[in-house]
Amino acid sequence: MFLVMAILKQPGSDIWIRDGFSIDDALSRTTHLGIGAHQDDLEFMAYEGIAACYESEDLWFSGITVTDGRSSSRKGAYADYTDNEMRVARMAEQRKAAEIGRYSAQIQLDYMSKEVKVDACEAVVEDLVALLRKMKPNTVYLHQPADKHDAHVAVLGRCIEALRRAADFHIPDRIIGCEVWRSLDWLADSDKIAMDCGAYPELTESLNAVFDSQITGGKRYDLAVLGRRRANATFFDTHGSDIYTSVTWGIDLKPLVEDTSLPMEALILEKMVELSRDVANRVSKFS
Ligand SMILES: [Zn+2]
Structure with a gap:
């Protein structure tokens, strides 16, 4: 415990480990x-990833949460919480999710949101490199x-920098950018990574319900996430039957780690050009 804590920069970093594991x-x-x-x-x-590892004996999910939750919105029963009370509540929620989801480890790095946004946020990168050195994961979700x-x-910027620095000893097989505050439905179908989220619907509900402090007050992230996954599955193929019932779209970010000279803007703007081209072609075909 102390060895790992010693490699993390923030004194308030929180490490949850599954029962029985060192x-x-x-x-x-x-x-x-x-x-x-x-x-x-x-x-x-x-x-x-959480579902793939849930009942597996040789696949293990671990989570890293970078910010401290102190600037979270607060309503209802949480309206009068101080920043630190909010931080404690949100950390507890994340630990509970790790327990319900049977994670191997859940690490909360405890950086203020504004610290992470500073260009040279070297400490976050160093924390991530230190953890990547110990984990060497096959799949990384960003x-x-x-x-x-x-x-x-x-x-995301800090993560790519950390993965680039760690590349001399390990590059994960899959490095996937995932939708949260904007979907990836607009990607060309050939660029979409389909992540099947249909397994264990009761686990999905339990995990989403853990985050009471954010759902309270009417911001129903839990329902929105389920709706997006269902919509992704159904609106994927205009003619065929649904292959999946619940899908999250991802984008392949491994090129950013394999080619350290490739700017992130270039990777994503090229995908947006593809979208422009697709829309222009269809409109011109029928006008
Ligand atoms: Zn977020």
């Missing part, structure tokens, strides 16, 4: 890793570059 075991057996900005992002965007939440894109 920290080193919990980190090193990780096969699927989600790295998200906020408490709840992992359950919304990386459910494919935010995606066209997300409209500043903190999500800032965290």
